[in-house]
Amino acid sequence: MSRTLxxxxxxxxxxxxFCSGCGHGILLGAxxxxxxxxxxDWNKLLFASGIGCAAWIPSPHxxxxxxxxxxxxxxxxxxxxxxxxxxxxxxxxxxxxxLSAIGGNHLIHAARRNLPLTVICANNSxxxxxxxxxxxxxxCDAFTQTTPWAGGEPPFDLCRLVEGAGAKYIARHTVFxxxxxxxxxxxxxxxxxxxxxxxxxxxxxxxxxxNAISSLGDFRARLKEIYIDKRRLDKLTASERQNKFPTxxxxxx
Amino acid sequence: xxxxxxxxxxxxGQGVIFAGELIGRAGMLAGMESAQSSAYGAEAxxxxxxxxxxxxxxxxxxxxxxxxxxxxxxxxxxxRAYASLVKSGGQIFYDCDLxxxxxxxxxxxxxxxxTAEAAxxxxxxxxxxxMLAKMLAATEILPQEALIKSIIEQSSPAYREINLKALVLCxxxxxxxxxxxxxxxxxxx
Amino acid sequence: xRPTIERVKSPIPPGNYFLMGDDAAADGAxxxxxxxxxGYPITPASELMVRIVHRLKEFGGEFIQMEDExxxxxxxxxxxxxxxxxxxxxxxxxxxxxxxxxxxAAFTExxxxxxxxxxxxxxxxxxxxxxxxxxxxxKYGSHGDYEIIxxxxxxxxxxxxxxxxxxxxxxxxxxxxxxxxxxxxxHLHEKVAIPDTVERWRRxxxxxxxxxxxxxxxxVPSMPxxxxxxxxxxTGSTHNGLGFRKxxxxxxxxxxxxxxxxxxxxxxxxxxxxxxxxxxxxxILFVAYGFSARAALNxxxxxxxxxxxxxxxxxxxxxxxxxxxLLSIASQxxxxxxxxxxxxxxxxxxxxxxxRPVISIPQVNGEGMKPxxxxxxxxxxxxxxx
Numbered sequence: 001m002s003r004t005l006x007x008x009x010x011x012x013x014x015x016x017x018f019c020s021g022c023g024h025g026i027l028l029g030a031x032x033x034x035x036x037x038x039x040x041d042w043n044k045l046l047f048a049s050g051i052g053c054a055a056w057i058p059s060p061h062x063x064x065x066x067x068x069x070x071x072x073x074x075x076x077x078x079x080x081x082x083x084x085x086x087x088x089x090x091x092x093x094x095x096x097x098x099l100s101a102i103g104g105n106h107l108i109h110a111a112r113r114n115l116p117l118t119v120i121c122a123n124n125s126x127x128x129x130x131x132x133x134x135x136x137x138x139x140c141d142a143f144t145q146t147t148p149w150a151g152g153e154p155p156f157d158l159c160r161l162v163e164g165a166g167a168k169y170i171a172r173h174t175v176f177x178x179x180x181x182x183x184x185x186x187x188x189x190x191x192x193x194x195x196x197x198x199x200x201x202x203x204x205x206x207x208x209x210x211n212a213i214s215s216l217g218d219f220r221a222r223l224k225e226i227y228i229d230k231r232r233l234d235k236l237t238a239s240e241r242q243n244k245f246p247t248x249x250x251x252x253x
Numbered sequence: 254x255x256x257x258x259x260x261x262x263x264x265x266g267q268g269v270i271f272a273g274e275l276i277g278r279a280g281m282l283a284g285m286e287s288a289q290s291s292a293y294g295a296e297a298x299x300x301x302x303x304x305x306x307x308x309x310x311x312x313x314x315x316x317x318x319x320x321x322x323x324x325x326x327x328x329x330x331x332x333r334a335y336a337s338l339v340k341s342g343g344q345i346f347y348d349c350d351l352x353x354x355x356x357x358x359x360x361x362x363x364x365x366x367x368t369a370e371a372a373x374x375x376x377x378x379x380x381x382x383x384m385l386a387k388m389l390a391a392t393e394i395l396p397q398e399a400l401i402k403s404i405i406e407q408s409s410p411a412y413r414e415i416n417l418k419a420l421v422l423c424x425x426x427x428x429x430x431x432x433x434x435x436x437x438x439x440x441x442x
Numbered sequence: 443x444r445p446t447i448e449r450v451k452s453p454i455p456p457g458n459y460f461l462m463g464d465d466a467a468a469d470g471a472x473x474x475x476x477x478x479x480x481g482y483p484i485t486p487a488s489e490l491m492v493r494i495v496h497r498l499k500e501f502g503g504e505f506i507q508m509e510d511e512x513x514x515x516x517x518x519x520x521x522x523x524x525x526x527x528x529x530x531x532x533x534x535x536x537x538x539x540x541x542x543x544x545x546x547a548a549f550t551e552x553x554x555x556x557x558x559x560x561x562x563x564x565x566x567x568x569x570x571x572x573x574x575x576x577x578x579x580x581k582y583g584s585h586g587d588y589e590i591i592x593x594x595x596x597x598x599x600x601x602x603x604x605x606x607x608x609x610x611x612x613x614x615x616x617x618x619x620x621x622x623x624x625x626x627x628x629h630l631h632e633k634v635a636i637p638d639t640v641e642r643w644r645r646x647x648x649x650x651x652x653x654x655x656x657x658x659x660x661x662v663p664s665m666p667x668x669x670x671x672x673x674x675x676x677t678g679s680t681h682n683g684l685g686f687r688k689x690x691x692x693x694x695x696x697x698x699x700x701x702x703x704x705x706x707x708x709x710x711x712x713x714x715x716x717x718x719x720x721x722x723x724x725x726i727l728f729v730a731y732g733f734s735a736r737a738a739l740n741x742x743x744x745x746x747x748x749x750x751x752x753x754x755x756x757x758x759x760x761x762x763x764x765x766x767x768l769l770s771i772a773s774q775x776x777x778x779x780x781x782x783x784x785x786x787x788x789x790x791x792x793x794x795x796x797x798r799p800v801i802s803i804p805q806v807n808g809e810g811m812k813p814x815x816x817x818x819x820x821x822x823x824x825x826x827x828x
C-alpha cells in the first residue's frame with residue numbers, strides 16, 4: 001500500500017485477519033483510496049459494520065470512528081448517528097449475509113428513507129466467518145455447508161433489491177476491477193442521498209473449497225463470467241444473460 | 254377525607270374520555286387532587302368506553318374508580334354496566350334520549366337531554382360539556398370557574414368556543430336547557 | 443469519572459399540568475435534555491412517541507420512526523455515541539425485540555433511556571391492558587452478565603420525574619436506564635408539577651482517555667463522541683480499554699464484565715431509591731412497586747383505620763433494588779406481602795434479600811392491581827379478619 005495512505009490505518013491492527021486470497025483486503029485498500037479521492041475529512045467519518053468477515057474491514061483497521069455493531073444492524077446504528085450529528089459521513093461496510101439476510105429490513109428501509117448513508121456490501125456469496133453456510137446471495141448451483149447437494153434457493157440481486165426500495169445511486173464491481181471500484185465508491189461517498197455499492201469478493205477458503213475452485217486465478221475467471229459490464233450484458237440474448245449480473249454504475253439519479 | 258369518585262360511560266366518539274379529562278383537570282385547577290383513567294377497546298370509534306375520575310382533598314392512593322358516587326351515562330350499555338355500582342346515596346345523570354333508566358334504590362337519577370341540547374346549541378358533539386355543566390350545577394362538587402378554565406386549557410381551538418358556549422348556556426341560562434328532572438322517582442325499564 | 447452537572451431552566455414552562463403518564467414521560471425527557479427519539483408504534487406506548495414528535499420539533503431534536511424496535515434501539519445507540527441524549531418508548535413485544543441491542547448498549551457502556559409501558563404478556567397478550575411482567579426481563583433479558591438501572595413509577599408525576607432522572611443516571615453511569623411503567627400509570631391522567639430548573643448530568647469526557655476502561659474506583663470511563671477526532675473503536679465483542687477486540691483474552695473479558703457489573707453494584711446506595719409508609723411500627727409489611735403500590739397503600743390506609751399495623755415499602759428503583767432500606771424496615775415485620783401484576787417475579791428477589799418467606803400476591807388478569815385482590819389474599823392467608 002502506498003505510504004501516503006498509512007495515516008488512515010491503525011497499523012497496530014495489521015496484518016488483517018483475512019484468509020489468503022480473500023478479496024476483503026483489496027476492498028479495504030479501495031475504500032481508503034475512495035475516501036481520499038472524494039476528499040472527505042477522516043475526522044468526520046463514521047464506519048459502521050455488522051458481524052462477519054467484511055465487518056472487520058473498517059474495524060479496527062481504519063483510523064477513524066468505527067462502530068462494530070450487532071449482526072445485521074449497522075445501517076440502523078448509522079442512521080441514528082447520522083441524525084444526531086449530520087456533519088458525520090456514515091459509511092456502512094458489511095457482508096451480504098449481514099446486510100441482506102438478518103439486516104435486510106434495515107437495508108430496504110434505508111434505501112427508501114434516502115438519508116445520505118453509503119452502504120458498501122462485500123458480497124462473497126457465503127457465510128465465511130461461521131464456516132461456509134448458504135447466504136441469500138449464494139447461486140442455486142453452488143455448494144455450501146447447508147446446501148451440501150447444491151440446488152439451493154434463488155439468490156437476491158442486491159442492486160435490484162435496493163433499486164426497488166428507492167436507492168438513487170447503485171453500482172457493482174468485483175474487487176478485481178479496482179480502478180472502477182474506487183471510482184464508483186468515491187462518487188457514492190459524495191452522493192446526496194442513499195448510495196449502495198455491491199463489491200464482489202472471492203472467498204477461496206469456503207466458497208472456493210466447497211465448489212472446487214482450486215486457485216484464485218480460477219476464481220477470478222469464474223467471477224469474470226458471472227459479473228459482466230452492463231453494456232456488454234445488454235447485448236447478450238436473454239438466455240445468455242441468465243445467472244449473470246451487470247457491473248458498473250447501475251443507477252445514478 | 255373528602256373523596257368523590259365519578260364514572261362517565263358511553264361509546265367512543267361521544268367525548269366521554271374528553272369529559273373525564275375536563276373534569277379531572279378542573280379538579281386540579283380547583284386545587285384538589287385528581288386522577289382520571291380510561292378503559293376503551295382497540296377500536297377508536299364506536300366501541301364501549303368509560304372513564305373514571307377521582308377528586309380528593311388529600312393525595313389519592315388508589316386512582317381507579319370502582320364504586321362511583323356519581324355516574325354520567327351516555328349509552329344504555331354503559332348504564333347497564335355501571336349503574337348498579339353507584340354507591341348508596343349517589344347520583345346518576347343520564348342522557349334521556351339514549352338511556353332508559355332502571356329503578357335503583359337510594360340513588361338519585363336525573364335525565365338530561367344532553368345530546369338534544371347540544372344539537373340546539375349548535376353541535377351535538379358538545380353533549381359531554383352539557384352533561385358536565387348540569388352535573389356540576391346539581392352537585393356543586395367543583396366551582397364552575399374551574400371547568401371554564403379547564404375547557405379553555407383542554408379544548409382544541411376548533412371546539413373551545415362552542416364548549417364554552419355550551420357550558421355558559423347550561424350553567425347560567427336554564428332557558429335553553431330543560432332538564433327533565435326525575436328526582437327520587439322510580440322509573441321502570 | 444464523574445459526570446459534569448449543570449442546572450438549567452426547564453424548557454417547558456414551569457407549573458402544574460394535567461397529563462397522561464405517557465405524555466408526562468415525554469415531557470420529563472424533554473426537560474432532561476432529550477434530543478433524539480427513535481421508536482416504533484406499539485400499544486400502550488404510542489402516545490409517548492406521538493407527544494415527543496411535537497416536543498422535539500418545538501425544542502430541537504431528531505425524531506425517527508424506525509422499521510422495527512430492533513432498528514430503534516440500534517439507532518439510539520448510534521445517536522448516543524454521536525453525542526445525543528437518546529430515548530425510546532415501547533411495550534412487551536417491542537421490548538423483547540430490543541433485548542440484543544440492550545445487551546450491546548450495556549457492554550459498550552452507552553447511555554440511553556427506554557420507557558417500557560408494560561402490558562399484559564406473554565406474546566401479544568392483552569395489548570391494551572396493564573401488567574408488570576417485564577421487571578425481570580429488564581435485568582436478565584439479554585444474554586451474559588451486565589447491570590442496568592430500572593425505575594418503577596407509581597404516578598404520573600413520577601413518570602415525569604423518573605424519566606428525567608433516567609437520563610441523568612444513564613449519563614453518569616454510562617448505562618441503559620429503564621422506566622418500567624405500565625399501562626395503568628401510562629394512561630392515567632394526574633397533576634404534574636414541572637419545576638423552574640432542573641439538573642442535567644452529562645457523561646464524563648476527557649479527550650484522549652480510554653473510553654472502555656478506567657482505574658477510577660467508580661468504574662465509569664470517559665465517553666467521547668463521534669466526529670471529535672478520537673478515532674473511536676466501538677464493538678460489541680470483548681474489547682480492551684481502547685476498544686480493540688480481545689475475543690480470546692480471558693483476563694480482558696473478566697476485567698470488563700466485572701467492571702460493568704461493579705460500577706452499578708458499588709454505587710447501589712447512591713442509585714437505589716425507595717419510600718416507606720407507616721413503617722414505624724409494622725406487623726404486615728407490603729413490598730410493592732409501580733401501580734401495585736397504590737393499591738397496597740389503599741389497603742394499608744384501610745387496615746390502619748381498622749387498627750392493623752400495616753405498612754408499605756415501595757422500591758422506586760427495581761434495579762438496583764434498595765436492599766439496605768428494605769432490610770432495615772422488614773426486620774420488625776411479621777409478614778412480608780408482595781402484590782404484583784405478574785406471577786410473583788419480584789417476590790423471589792425480595793425473598794433472596796430477606797432470607798425469609800414472602801407471601802406473593804400475583805394478579806395476572808390484565809387489570810391494574812386491585813385493593814380487593816390484596817384483601818382477598820390476606821383473608822385467604824388468615825392474616826386479617828375484617
